[in-house]
Amino acid sequence: MQTDSSRHDWQLKEVLNLYQLPFNDLLFKAHTVLRAHHNPNKVQISTLLSIKTGSCSEDCAYCPQSGHYDTDIEPERLLSLEEVEQSALAAKASGASRFCMGAAWRNPSDKHLDHVVEMVKIVKKIGLETCVTLGMLKQKQAVRLKAAGLDYYNHNLDTSPEFYGSVITTRTYQDRLDTLEHVRSADINVCCGGILGMGESRNDRAGLLLQLACLPQHPESVPINMLVQIPGTPLQGVEKLDPFEFIRTIAIARIMLPKSYVRLSAGRETMNDQTQALCFFAGANSIFYGETLLTAKNPAMNKDQDLLACLGIEADQIASEHNAAIEAESANATVN
Ligand code: SAM
Ligand code: DTB
Ligand code: SF4
Numbered sequence: 001m002q003t004d005s006s007r008h009d010w011q012l013k014e015v016l017n018l019y020q021l022p023f024n025d026l027l028f029k030a031h032t033v034l035r036a037h038h039n040p041n042k043v044q045i046s047t048l049l050s051i052k053t054g055s056c057s058e059d060c061a062y063c064p065q066s067g068h069y070d071t072d073i074e075p076e077r078l079l080s081l082e083e084v085e086q087s088a089l090a091a092k093a094s095g096a097s098r099f100c101m102g103a104a105w106r107n108p109s110d111k112h113l114d115h116v117v118e119m120v121k122i123v124k125k126i127g128l129e130t131c132v133t134l135g136m137l138k139q140k141q142a143v144r145l146k147a148a149g150l151d152y153y154n155h156n157l158d159t160s161p162e163f164y165g166s167v168i169t170t171r172t173y174q175d176r177l178d179t180l181e182h183v184r185s186a187d188i189n190v191c192c193g194g195i196l197g198m199g200e201s202r203n204d205r206a207g208l209l210l211q212l213a214c215l216p217q218h219p220e221s222v223p224i225n226m227l228v229q230i231p232g233t234p235l236q237g238v239e240k241l242d243p244f245e246f247i248r249t250i251a252i253a254r255i256m257l258p259k260s261y262v263r264l265s266a267g268r269e270t271m272n273d274q275t276q277a278l279c280f281f282a283g284a285n286s287i288f289y290g291e292t293l294l295t296a297k298n299p300a301m302n303k304d305q306d307l308l309a310c311l312g313i314e315a316d317q318i319a320s321e322h323n324a325a326i327e328a329e330s331a332n333a334t335v336n
Contacts, residue, residue, distance in 0.1 A: 006258055010213050015206040018252045023244065027282050030251035033258050034283045042316040043308070044261050044286040046098040046131065047091035050294040051119065052078045052112075056104035058135075058170045060158075061234040062195055062227055064295050065104040071232035073295055078103070081118055088123045091290065094301060095315050099123045100131035100154060100191075102294045106171065107136040117148040124149040131191060136171065136179045142186035152221060153183040154191040160207025163200045167235075184217060193223035193265065196249055197241035205249050213256040221286065222260045224250055226267025228296045243275045247282050254283025261286040269297045273307050280313060 018026060034040050054075030059068040088099050101119060108116060116132060123130045132145065133154035145153065157180075158164065161173045183190055192215075194208045212222060226246055229236045253262050263286035264279045271279075288298055299307075308314070 006213075006218055007256070008214050008216065008218075010210055010256060012203070012206055012210060015210055015252060015256070016202070018255060019202055019206065019248055023248070026248060026251050027278070030254040030283045031281055033255050034285065037258050038261075038285050039316075040280075040285075041313050042285065043280070043313055044098065044263075044316040045096045045289045046100050046263070046286065047087075047094070047096035047290045048100050048102060048288055048293050048298075049079075049084065049087045049091075050076075050104070050292075051084060051101045051116070052076065052103040052105065053295060054104055057106050059168060061167045062198060062230070064230040064233065066233070069232045069234070071230055078112065078115060081115075081122055084119045085122050085126070088126050088128055092126055092128055094289070096128065096289055097316060098129040098131055098152070099126075100133065100152070100288075102133045102154075103135070104294075105135040107138075108134040108141065110141070113141055113144060117144060120145065120148040120150050133191075136175055137182050139182040139185065142182045142188060146186045146188050150188055152189045152191045154221075154223065155179050155183065156192055156194050156223065156225075157208060157211050158194045159198060159200055160204040161211065162207060163198075163204040167198060180215065180219075189221065190215075190217070190219040191221035191223065192219040193221075193225065193263070195225040195227050195266070196246055197227035197238070197267070198235055199238040202245070205245075206252075209249070209253055209256050212253075218257050218260050220260060221263060222253060222257055223263040223265040223286075224253060224284070225265040226271065228266050228269070228293075230296070243271070247275065247278045250279045250284050251282035263287060266293050266296065266298075269299055273310070276307065277311055280311065285316075 054065045054073040055067045056065045058066055060066055064071045064073050091099050120130050129151045131152035131154055157176055164173050180190060180192060262284050264284040265288055289304055291298055291300055
């Protein structure tokens with residue numbers, strides 16, 4: 001089913017051809033697409049909170065929270081509603097428009113979901129957009145989250161189907177596609193992306209983008225993470241990805257997913273300002289803001305403020321506020 005004018009029929013060869021364009025040609029193309037669909041001087045800002053940390057039963061080879069590896073993470077119980085409320089208020093005060101709560105679960109139990117539903121209601125009441133990432137989700141659970149007011153569900157494909165088996169063995173690619181389908185059919189916005197720098201080939205990076213762009217409806221939000229190498233995980237010490245290859249991948253994501261918000265996600269802490277600026281030029285228009293991601297470091301808030309100010313980039317308004325402002329403007333114009 002094709003629901004908009006964007007393409008959903010990309011071929012691997014076409015994507016590889018984009019990778020082979022001269023860097024300036026690729027960035028020009030991507031930046032033109034960015035300008036056609038988005039304000040190039042605005043970024044959407046999300047803040048993360050880990051609501052349940054560590055001891056996860058899955059074996060994702062990149063993850064500090066997997067119980068399979070000996071990392072420095074101290075497992076924590078599910079946070080209380082009060083703790084979530086305090087963090088969400090702080091995120092709102094710092095200028096975030098979306099609050100994303102992550103849990104180190106293979107999937108939520110229905111009892112856990114009761115608690116998350118209450119968290120979503122609290123965050124919504126504060127006036128933030130809500131996002132959760134809880135692992136695999138059943139259709140009925142997605143419907144419950146939607147009824148609570150959930151705006152986005154994050155569930156990543158992580159990499160190409162071909163490379164996937166060397167990163168995760170405890171759940172399949174199809175399991176992930178099924179969860180995405182449950183989220184979509186509950187009418188929740190989809191946040192889905194992946195990780196670069198795990199030792200995958202260019203074909204795998206292209207393969208991930210191909211999967212995202214060939215979904216029946218493009219994800220509204222596409223987080224592109226650069227692997228944060230965590231001591232104790234199998235991917236610690238893997239060869240680092242060339243920043244130009246990372247920027248190219250952001251540019252190609254922008255071209256293939258023209259209307260989506262492409263988020264420059266984990267890994268910014270070790271990226272220099274110039275690399276991030278090129279990512280914004282190439283089409284990234286969203287970031288995670290706040291000193292920690294779920295457990296790993298993110299740039300200090302004042303450092304991000306300085307970078308955005310230096311580039312003349314502003315925080316985007318919440319979509320609903322943005323629409324209300326446009327309505328108010330047109331009402332004014334009618335009165336005058
Ligand atoms: N447990 C849930 C799941 O995996 O679906 C939700 C939380 S999980 C931490 C969310 C995403 O964070 C993963 O799919 C992965 O893409 C990203 N992630 C985890 N560890 C990472 C790392 N070390 N570097 C970059 N991204 C990472
Ligand atoms: C996503 O794609 N990246 C975020 C969010 N979705 C949940 C998480 C990054 C996690 C990095 C490792 C950590 O902080 O534990
Ligand atoms: Fe668990 Fe999610 Fe980490 Fe995988 S990425 S080990 S499912 S917390």
